[in-house]
Amino acid sequence: MTDPLIPAWFAIPVAAVFGALIGSFLNVVIWRVPQGMSIVRPGSACPHCGHAIAWYDNLPMLSYLILRGRCRRCGARISLRYPAVELLTALAFAGVVAGAYGAVYPAAILPLLLYWAAAGIALALIDLDHHRRPT
Ligand SMILES: [Zn+2]
Numbered sequence: 001m002t003d004p005l006i007p008a009w010f011a012i013p014v015a016a017v018f019g020a021l022i023g024s025f026l027n028v029v030i031w032r033v034p035q036g037m038s039i040v041r042p043g044s045a046c047p048h049c050g051h052a053i054a055w056y057d058n059l060p061m062l063s064y065l066i067l068r069g070r071c072r073r074c075g076a077r078i079s080l081r082y083p084a085v086e087l088l089t090a091l092a093f094a095g096v097v098a099g100a101y102g103a104v105y106p107a108a109i110l111p112l113l114l115y116w117a118a119a120g121i122a123l124a125l126i127d128l129d130h131h132r133r134p135t
Helices: 008-035 062-066 081-101 107-130
Strands: none
Touching: 008 081, 008 107, 062 081, 081 107
């Protein structure tokens, strides 16, 4: 990107935070889509005790660390996969945006590349879980 409107030192960390949030959503997609469940409702709940997860317990990676990988109410273990998917998506988004600043490709195709990164992560994990991809 020549003479970018937004400096790289700002855009790349913002892309990482955005990626972590998208990663949190991908966890929902990876879990629910193969089961034919809605990705909108109901909200996230502990699979062990059914306790609804509050927004402050659903912050990408941070909540996992704060809760030490356990449900706030029942103490059941939360899979390490959730923060791992969030971290992977954060790194992927930061890398894609860094690539645009490194002029590896034009910035105009960033939305497409970010979409592919997110879809690729979701499809790879659904395939890993079920050995099939949703059609
Ligand atoms: Zn629980």
